[in-house]
Amino acid sequence: MKKLSILIPIAFLALGITVVGYAQSLAELAQIEKQRRAEIKNGVKVITNADAAKYKSGPVTTFSKPVQKAETEDPRKEEKAPAFASQPDEPLDFQGRPESYWRKTMAEARQRVKDLENEANVIVLKLNDLQNQFYREDDGFKRETIQREIQKTLYEQDKNKQELQKAKNALADLEKEARKSGALPGWIE
Numbered sequence: 001m002k003k004l005s006i007l008i009p010i011a012f013l014a015l016g017i018t019v020v021g022y023a024q025s026l027a028e029l030a031q032i033e034k035q036r037r038a039e040i041k042n043g044v045k046v047i048t049n050a051d052a053a054k055y056k057s058g059p060v061t062t063f064s065k066p067v068q069k070a071e072t073e074d075p076r077k078e079e080k081a082p083a084f085a086s087q088p089d090e091p092l093d094f095q096g097r098p099e100s101y102w103r104k105t106m107a108e109a110r111q112r113v114k115d116l117e118n119e120a121n122v123i124v125l126k127l128n129d130l131q132n133q134f135y136r137e138d139d140g141f142k143r144e145t146i147q148r149e150i151q152k153t154l155y156e157q158d159k160n161k162q163e164l165q166k167a168k169n170a171l172a173d174l175e176k177e178a179r180k181s182g183a184l185p186g187w188i189e
Helices: 002-043 049-054 075-080 099-136 140-180
Strands: none
Touching: 099 140
């Protein structure tokens, strides 16, 4: 019992020292956090209505580096409106694109759709062949191999369907763009 009566005050003393040490480190952490927040607050600039009036006519940017001209332009315009060496008597649409541009672009888009449709047909034939092989095979190990190939082919089929849908949407968007830009109907056929 005497040992217990001596150990209890020692335990409280050790606990008290730990709490005091913890409290000091917590106070230090609070001071460090206060300094960090003050530094952040000093780095932030508050824009008032008077400041906003200065920049009313200029472009709004959130970049810290200077913005170059290429970054502000629409990247799709560069893809769809490259420089063409058109013949001088070739008719142009409202954006200055010649008939040859529309014929070539539409032919490429249609060819992409056709290629993806052909690929879809090949995938269906491959899938049918694999399924026939699976049902003909008696060996369980070979069936597992064929089943993996079927799964890969199904994945390819799903991927092809997505790409085909994107290509069809791109073709439809291209036709809409051609109509809006004043391309004649014969150019996009």
